[in-house]
């Protein structure tokens with residue numbers, strides 16, 4: 001990693017599109033001669049569906065390969081370098097997972113295939129339901145949700161179905177801590193619930209007196225509570241047993257936002273803490289790619305009281321050892337996704353789980369927590385830690401002291417790009433001013449982490465000696481700092497070759 005970027009090189013890269021690289025007559029493929037009779041297209045398609053000339057770019061094969069290889073290398077990704085994006089768990093995606101999903105038995109099957117011809121795939125679905133239930137401490141798992149937020153929605157729909165089934169459908173309040181991820185109150189609202197916000201205390205944890213007060217204030221109306229544990233400050237909610245007891249006594253159910261499961265996997269189980277329902281992100285804790293590399297998957301685990309309401313179908317094993325899909329679930333809330341979820345994401349996560357096995361799974365969370373605490377202690381000498389105590393898999397710093405140099409957390413996040421790293425999460429959780437949230441994950445070496453800390457310390461020195469260099473960053477990225485206000489006002493989300501050609505003609 002480069003560490004001497006105080007002297008900045010200003011450059012701007014404008015990537016030409018394939019249309020701009022196009023030259024008339026250049027060709028990259030030779031199609032074989034047509035061996036079926038030519039037909040009048042209008043017989044096959046109605047006239048309105050037929051296009052005239054489509055202006056496709058004309059290039060040779062090497063030009064196309066170079067173009068795409070080049071632009072793919074401009075994108076930052078976890079195979080390129082350290083990706084300390086807190087709360088997102090951007091962990092390494094083992095290549096053995098790709099090998100597994102490339103197997104024809106997984107890659108080439110169709111969801112409408114007869115069950116007897118897809119026994120291996122059904123066994124993986126069943127085994128994942130069982131494995132995740134064991135890891136989370138739950139009784140049953142649905143693999144259907146396509147993301148964490150989708151899992152939250154399903155979890156709340158299950159809570160709603162449970163209360164309605166018991167004649168308690170009038171319960172309308174969901175407790176959510178002030179530090180929660182924005183998807184929590186959004187999912188509650190989407191499910192028709194009212195969010196009641198719980199304060200965070202000076203420890204960075206649920207404010208217990210405030211929780212007690214809210215439970216009394218909303219007596220008879222509490223449907224449940226959503227809690228991330230460890231919470232979004234990277235801290236373990238030490239009062240979790242008491243919290244669950246109180247909410248249960250008030251007639252509510254406990255939902256665990258399992259986005260931070262990387263801190264617990266193999267070591268502790270939310271089901272044992274008293275949670276009734278939770279989601280876990282396969283695209284975080286279980287090494288499935290996310291961001292541009294999706295699709296994601298956010299399975300939901302439940303205790304037995306919620307199992308009857310799970311979406312259909314559930315994979316199951318018959319007495320004769322074969323596998324099937326169970327649609328015969330009278331209390332099910334129905335379907336929340338097409339078919340059975342993001343199947344290949346499930347295969348990737350299953351490969352990861354089997355790779356570690358029961359004996360070694362705890363090493364994931366142990367190393368993730370060790371790496372985060374190393375960063376907390378080392379970088380804490382430069383930037384104050386928001387709530388300085390033993391953290392779990394991520395740590396949150398406040399950069400408010402840099403304000404006197406005219407430097408914000410956003411500027412530091414942009415400057416770290418010049419040093420070859422993806423920025424950490426910034427301005428989340430909202431209750432920490434000028435915050436950066438750093439999550440190293442378990443696979444980063446001490447050399448990588450030390451180099452990152454050195455770069456951050458260098459930026460802290462720059463803030464004093466040459467703050468402008470930080471305010472203007474990034475200097476070396478293919479795209480410089482964007483004018484976000486302008487982008488929001490002039491949204492331009494689609495690109496069309498015809499519009500581009502028209503614009504080029506106007507310029508001529």
Ligand SMILES: Cc1ncc(COP(=O)(O)O)c(C=O)c1O
Pocket residue numbers: 087088147148149150181183228232257259260281296298
């Ligand atoms: C704490 C927390 N909850 C929920 C989510 C939502 O997960 P997803 O992005 O898979 O919808 C995230 C995502 O970053 C998160 O960090």
